[in-house]
Ligand code: SF4
């Protein structure tokens with residue numbers, strides 16, 4: 001059994017087309033919705049955890065792509081840039097899933113992309129921009145300007 | 149007659165550094181040494197304990213002399229990469245503060261602001277060897293007629309460039325949480341409502357002033373590791389307060405002593421001087437500092453063997469109390485507890501994260517240890533001490 005976190009982008013023309021259920025039905029994949037956001041009339045974004053054999057995961061992804069869903073591997077989109085990280089640990093207390101965690105007693109920080117739900121929090125916290133491109137579902141990307 | 153069994157001087161320790169016989173451990177290792185041997189034997193064996201810290205230190209900046217233009221200029225406005233440096237000093241001198249934001253920065257207009265580039269970032273770019281853009285404006289005088297001077301420069305081309313920080317290395321600091329009902333963005337990081345998470349800074353048992361709590365060996369003239377190069381302590385820092393509350397072992401229970409430091413920027417490295425962007429708060433600079441502490445006697449052996457479970461930080465509410473300058477510590481918590489990642493506050497589990505890097509602090513203490521062992525780094529004996537308070541001595545030194 002393997003597992004991959006993928007970001008699915010549905011453009012407006014296919015936004016309401018039912019395709020995800022077929023991952024279970026036709027490919028025997030277990031999927032878990034980690035995060036979803038629909039911008040009305042624009043696009044929908046879903047972060048899915050796919051579980052199954054390596055082969056079926058790949059086939060499932062191919063199927064989605066044939067149905068015009070843009071599929072991106074989360075591990076290609078989101079990573080910790082070690083050069084920039086100072087292992088301060090500031091991000092670890094705010095990461096909702098423990099994708100960022102502290103190794104003890106060394107007090108160094110590790111990032112497990114399989115736990116990441118791309119919530120964007122570490123991107124806000126890290127003073128050095130060490131978490132790359134965590135803006136897939138950035139909760140502050142819009143609508144915050146009037147709220148102070 | 150001295151009250152101590154072991155008595156060493158700076159000169160004796162420096163002689164050992166020169167002949168290669170010096171024994172140096174870091175402040176984490178010293179805990180074990182003293183536990184095993186007792187303070188007297190520990191003081192006999194160990195000559196120097198190295199400390200370290202690497203955290204956001206807002207009261208930092210660079211004092212720069214950018215050299216004369218032709219014709220000459222008396223600059224009264226200076227910008228480096230569009231970040232303003234204070235120019236109200238001599239003709240081509242200026243001070244670039246770590247928290248100064250860029251001219252066109254949106255600040256907190258769209259809250260929380262990101263503060264992507266400021267004084268701290270310019271300093272990091274300078275020590276990285278990157279070209280920066282200098283813009284100086286003058287009003288014209290008979291001796292300095294030039295009105296405007298622009299240049300692309302690297303650090304090497306500045307005749308003088310110092311890191312000059314009025315307040316660094318706080319002896320101890322708050323553990324911040326938020327009792328209000330909304331998420332807040334502070335210099336102590338992002339704090340969720342209802343005390344969901346708590347942040348703390350300082351490197352605890354590795355932190356310089358926590359290992360010399362009465363400033364007996366650290367003073368004006370101490371030679372230190374600063375930003376990857378060699379620097380000096382030039383006095384106590386601003387807001388230095390030796391009168392802070394202390395626990396029985398003499399350890400301060402909150403912010404107390406501070407350091408003012410200076411060093412040649414040209415020796416420093418971007419690994420230990422990092423521009424920081426603190427969401428909703430502003431720009432700053434992470435500074436790496438390492439201070440060597442000479443073990444002159446068994447008292448210093450005891451001071452330097454302080455461990456995280458003996459150091460308490462005050463828990464402070466940044467939601468309501470701190471901004472209003474009201475209230476006091478809600479409770480005290482040890483660094484040993486803070487480092488587990490979770491504390492108990494009023495019966496509630498609160499997630500904790502550090503803001504200063506302990507692993508980098510350890511790396512700094514170890515680099516300093518290597519410098520001293522190799523004979524290239526001699527201790528600087530303080531020419532003056534900091535304001536302090538009396539210490540009645542440890543009850544039993546055996
Ligand atoms: S906040 Fe940034 S620098 Fe600090 S541990 Fe997290 S990723 Fe690394």
Ligand code: SF4
Pocket residue numbers: 094095096097098099100115116117118119120121122123131134
């Ligand atoms: S985006 Fe960052 S904070 Fe959010 S889950 Fe992933 S690692 Fe954690």
